[in-house]
Amino acid sequence: MLxxxxxxxxxxxxxxxAIDKGTRLADAVHFFVEDTSKIxxxxxxxxxxxxxxxxYVSPEKARSWLxxxxxxxxxxxxxxxxxxxxxxxxxxxxxxxxxxxxxxPLGVTMAFLITSPLVNEIIVVLMGNALGMKFMLxxxxxxxxxxxxxxxxxxxxxxxxxxxxxxxDIKMPEFSTAExxxxxxxxxYARREVIDIIKRIWPxxxxxxxxxxGLHGFVPRExxxxxxxxxxxxxxxxxxxxxxxxxxxAASIIPIAEVLMNKGVPVGTILTFIxxxxxxxxxxxxxxxxxxxxxxxxxxxxxxxxxxxxxxxxFNFIFGGL
Amino acid sequence: MEITVLGRGCPRCESxxxxxxxxxxxxxxxxxxxxxTDEVEIIKNGVMTTPAVKIAGKIVHAGGIPSIExxxxxxx
Numbered sequence: 001m002l003x004x005x006x007x008x009x010x011x012x013x014x015x016x017x018a019i020d021k022g023t024r025l026a027d028a029v030h031f032f033v034e035d036t037s038k039i040x041x042x043x044x045x046x047x048x049x050x051x052x053x054x055x056y057v058s059p060e061k062a063r064s065w066l067x068x069x070x071x072x073x074x075x076x077x078x079x080x081x082x083x084x085x086x087x088x089x090x091x092x093x094x095x096x097x098x099x100x101x102x103x104x105p106l107g108v109t110m111a112f113l114i115t116s117p118l119v120n121e122i123i124v125v126l127m128g129n130a131l132g133m134k135f136m137l138x139x140x141x142x143x144x145x146x147x148x149x150x151x152x153x154x155x156x157x158x159x160x161x162x163x164x165x166x167x168x169d170i171k172m173p174e175f176s177t178a179e180x181x182x183x184x185x186x187x188x189y190a191r192r193e194v195i196d197i198i199k200r201i202w203p204x205x206x207x208x209x210x211x212x213x214g215l216h217g218f219v220p221r222e223x224x225x226x227x228x229x230x231x232x233x234x235x236x237x238x239x240x241x242x243x244x245x246x247x248x249x250a251a252s253i254i255p256i257a258e259v260l261m262n263k264g265v266p267v268g269t270i271l272t273f274i275x276x277x278x279x280x281x282x283x284x285x286x287x288x289x290x291x292x293x294x295x296x297x298x299x300x301x302x303x304x305x306x307x308x309x310x311x312x313x314x315f316n317f318i319f320g321g322l
Numbered sequence: 323m324e325i326t327v328l329g330r331g332c333p334r335c336e337s338x339x340x341x342x343x344x345x346x347x348x349x350x351x352x353x354x355x356x357x358x359t360d361e362v363e364i365i366k367n368g369v370m371t372t373p374a375v376k377i378a379g380k381i382v383h384a385g386g387i388p389s390i391e392x393x394x395x396x397x398x
Binding site: 063094097098171172196291 | 329
């Protein structure tokens with residue numbers, strides 16, 4: 001089905017622009033047209049479908065569904081809800097307090113907070129486009145798995161003591177969530193999500209794919225292979241160490257990821273880098289400091305570091321041939 | 323009329339404030355926008371996703387930039 005984008009690129013490059021086949025310019029233009037049109041199409045489709053799912057699941061609803069569940073159900077459900085529910089990172093503190101004040105265990109709350117930024121449609125489409133369906137599913141599974149494990153470990157170690165005590169005393173008044181939407185409103189919501197998100201990220205996609213198309217000859221592939229290639233065993237931890245404090249939204253990662261993938265950096269290493277950038281950052285830790293004691297913040301960052309490094313090595317091992 | 327925007331001052335909260343001001347100016351209604359940026363205050367208003375909008379003591383919107391139609395319907 002996706003060949004249509006190859007045909008589109010053929011037509012545009014060789015007929016509309018009439019560039020000679022086989023030249024470097026033709027290759028670059030072809031790559032650019034095919035990749036951008038495909039990414040925009042897949043992204044629109046994905047956001048549209050997710051938009052419907054999201055019209056049923058808001059963070060408010062996730063909270064009420066997670067209230068009163070057994071722990072094990074709680075971790076799994078929280079991580080899965082986190083995967084489809086987006087929230088602005090500036091909402092993480094209100095969200096955190098709201099979950100705890102509903103009696104949802106700390107680990108379940110953290111499972112939601114870990115998975116939510118990791119699994120999002122932009123990363124998923126980008127990965128699926130560049131590396132294939134199998135890799136994409138493995139990534140989604142990993143994101144959900146990390147949330148579940150993170151939540152389990154936090155409750156198992158009884159880290160509740162490292163939550164700022166005032167948090168437990170906050171009573172949140174019940175607030176009636178948005179009225180049940182009809183089918184038509186859900187459709188409109190899904191459509192608006194597509195427009196909103198694409199309007200926000202289209203420049204990043206153009207820049208990203210443009211860099212990927214144009215950079216082929218510039219930064220030598222060898223440089224990347226030498227520093228971040230499969231032969232450098234420290235590339236994975238280094239990627240995590242660099243990525244964790246950095247703040248960037250998923251969209252602005254697209255250019256970086258495109259370039260790295262084009263330069264033959266192993267997928268696990270790229271994955272570690274991307275996950276550590278989107279999952280947590282220094283600014284976000286400062287925001288969370290309001291509700292978490294430094295010990296828990298350190299533990300949280302440490303857990304993610306270890307988890308991302310393990311995932312990076314694992315993916316390099318499994319998908320090394322990609 | 324008075325409209326309160328709840329949110330920790332992220333870009334989306336700013337866009338919400340701007341949108342309300344712009345629509346109010348367009349409709350010729352005088353509106354004062356106040357902001358609540360403290361997380362604990364936000365929670366005590368029953369809001370867990372921001373930006374949220376409160377009018378006359380009631381939360382009318384939460385979790386994202388409100389649509390232009392919604393903003394207009396509040397102001398009218």
